[in-house]
Amino acid sequence: xxxxxxIHTYDNGLVLVAEPMDWLESAAFCFLLPxxxxxxxAERAGLGAMTCEMTQRGAGERDSREFxxxxxxxxxxxxxxVSVSHTSYSGAxxxxxxxxxxEIYSDLxxxxxxxxxxxxxxxxxxxxxxxxxxxxxxxKVMIELRQRFYPSPWGRASQGSLDGLEATSMDEIGExxxxxxxxxxxxxxxxxxxxxxxxxxxxxxxxGDWQAAQGQEIVEGPAGPRIEHVPYESNxxxxxxxxxxxxFAHKDYFQSWGAVGVLSSGSSSxxxxxxxxxxxxxxxxYGTNHTVGKLGSVICYAGTSAxxxxxxxxxxxxxxxxxxxxxxxxxxxxxxARIKSALIMQQESSGSRSASIARDxxxxxxxxxxxxxxxxxxxLTCDTINAYLAEHPxxxxxxxxxxxxxxxxxxxxx
Numbered sequence: 347x348x349x350x351x352x353i354h355t356y357d358n359g360l361v362l363v364a365e366p367m368d369w370l371e372s373a374a375f376c377f378l379l380p381x382x383x384x385x386x387x388a389e390r391a392g393l394g395a396m397t398c399e400m401t402q403r404g405a406g407e408r409d410s411r412e413f414x415x416x417x418x419x420x421x422x423x424x425x426x427x428v429s430v431s432h433t434s435y436s437g438a439x440x441x442x443x444x445x446x447x448x449e450i451y452s453d454l455x456x457x458x459x460x461x462x463x464x465x466x467x468x469x470x471x472x473x474x475x476x477x478x479x480x481x482x483x484x485x486k487v488m489i490e491l492r493q494r495f496y497p498s499p500w501g502r503a504s505q506g507s508l509d510g511l512e513a514t515s516m517d518e519i520g521e522x523x524x525x526x527x528x529x530x531x532x533x534x535x536x537x538x539x540x541x542x543x544x545x546x547x548x549x550x551x552x553x554g555d556w557q558a559a560q561g562q563e564i565v566e567g568p569a570g571p572r573i574e575h576v577p578y579e580s581n582x583x584x585x586x587x588x589x590x591x592x593x594f595a596h597k598d599y600f601q602s603w604g605a606v607g608v609l610s611s612g613s614s615s616x617x618x619x620x621x622x623x624x625x626x627x628x629x630x631x632y633g634t635n636h637t638v639g640k641l642g643s644v645i646c647y648a649g650t651s652a653x654x655x656x657x658x659x660x661x662x663x664x665x666x667x668x669x670x671x672x673x674x675x676x677x678x679x680x681x682x683a684r685i686k687s688a689l690i691m692q693q694e695s696s697g698s699r700s701a702s703i704a705r706d707x708x709x710x711x712x713x714x715x716x717x718x719x720x721x722x723x724x725x726l727t728c729d730t731i732n733a734y735l736a737e738h739p740x741x742x743x744x745x746x747x748x749x750x751x752x753x754x755x756x757x758x759x760x
Contacts, residue, residue: 351703351713352542358558359530362549363707365537367696373538374438374696376704377451381433381526383506384499384639385562389513392472392506394428396514397522399468400460402426406453410464413450420447423697428504430638432708433526438697441539445548452552455527462516469511476505483584484630484649487576487748491586491645492636494570495744500638501569528559535704538696572744575752583655583749585648587662589740591635593642594709601734602635604726606644607681608673609633609665614680616665621648627658633666637709644740656753663743663756670739672732685723689716 352364386393403410417424417437424437435454439447479485493501534553536545578584591602610617610633621631628650636645646666650658692698693716706713714722747753 351715352546353707353713354546356529356550356554358554358556359532360549360553360556361533361707362546363533363535363703363713364540364542364545365699365703365713366540366542367538367693367699370538370694370696371441372438372696373441373444373536373540374436374700375444375448375451376434376436376533376535376700377455378432378434378533378535378704378708379455379527380431380531380561381522382429382431383502383504384430384564385526386499386502386506386510386522388499389510390506390518391502391510392476392504393510393514393518393522394433394526395472395475395504395506396468396511397519397526398426398428398433399471400465400519401454401458401523401527403461403464403468404459405450406457408450408453409459410461413454416450417447420450422447430500430502430504436697436701444536444538444540444545448548448552455553456556458523460516460520460523465516465519469514472506472511473508476508476511479503479505483578483580483582483748484647486578487584487586487746488645488647490574490576490748491588491744491746492638494572494574494746495588495643495645496638496641497569498567499564500566500641525559525562528561529553529556530558531561533704533707535700535707537699537703572742573755574746576746576748578748578750580749581652583650583652583658583747583753585650585655585659585662585753586746586748587646587666588636588643588744589666589742591642591644591738593640594635594637594705595640596642598734598738599635599642600722600726601731602642602644602738604678604681604731605669605673605735606633606635607685608677608731609669610646611681612684614677616669616677617646617662620665621658621661625657625661627654627661631658631662652750655747655749659745659747659753660756663759666740666743667758670735672735673728675728678726678728678731682723682726686720689720689723692716
């Protein structure tokens with residue numbers, strides 16, 4: 347049984363959300379800042395990623411080398427990323443080192459050096475990440491799909507563009523930092539072994555006087571074309587399919603999650619069985635729920651040889667349409683067993699839990715306990731999922747293919 351989640355909102359708007367896991371010797375944290383690529387100027391795609399990179403090149407009294415060495419000395423397994431909505435800094439470590447680690451990250455959030463003489467080196471890191479996408483067609487087709495499915499800027503890729511990265515200046519990085527690295531709108535989640543009173547006071551000393559700033563307003567633009575082929579020299583074809591669904595905060599999200607789980611979770615799921623096992627059409631196929639802000643979708647992918655791509659697309663669309671006919675008891679039983687196993691494993695991971703509670707707070711304004719999630723899974727039935735599918739059948743597909751030649755769109759959806 348997990349202990350109650352602790353929540354404190356500081357006067358500057360920073361929210362601290364923490365869940366004790368006293369049976370662990372570790373702790374993990376996650377800072378979610380309102381500094382995602384949705385806040386970039388359109389002509390500076392990749393500015394958020396460049397800012398994230400430059401903030402880690404020294405902060406407070408530590409230069410770049412000293413900053414990295416200090417975290418390594420504390421044994422921090424760290425990570426950072428930029429999504430559409432957020433820039434995230436996270437870490438997992440021995441619980442005794444949590445306070446010292448948060449001190450270092452408070453310097454990053456408030457007093458980064460942003461050394462101008464390292465701008466070119468930081469730019470090269472960002473360019474390498476952009477080139478890595480170009481060399482990974484499976485990743486690239488998913489980026490192309492999201493850019494067309496979601497209205498601008500919610501489909502943006504955090505890696506940015508070549509023009510945007512090459513044009514970004516230190517002044518623009520500094521301005522983006524000042525506007526978006528702010529306490530109001532920031533969530534700090536902690537999970538693992540800690541003393542709540544000490545943690546609350548320590549974070550208050552570090553970040554309680556961090557000055558709030560006015561956030562940027564996001565202006566939505568149109569989505570892209572629903573059907574598109576991206577030429578790509580390869581013997582393979584990548585297929586991306588998206589259709590509207592409910593977002594994470596919606597009351598019916600778990601019904602959608604259950605339906606997509608039957609479609610794609612595990613080697614007995616429909617997509618795996620029909621597309622890969624029975625026909626041997628592809629080396630990878632999946633579908634997953636996806637939420638950006640208040641928008642939800644189901645995103646599907648398959649990677650296959652060019653000569654089998656048309657059949658792969660046809661079978662995938664057929665399975666998506668067939669999902670509207672409903673799920674069966676045996677399928678749902680297998681799915682529930684997998685979900686319960688995953689929940690049990692999450693209870694042994696402070697890193698996984700810190701990310702989950704940050705996500706919950708952002709989308710829901712509260713945190714779901716393991717017990718609540720387990721209850722929601724138990725309450726899934728074929729009747730509830732099928733009722734959801736009757737109201738929200740897979741439809742209005744956006745399809746992006748990437749490969750040597752375009753595919754024909756199945757008559758059922760054209």
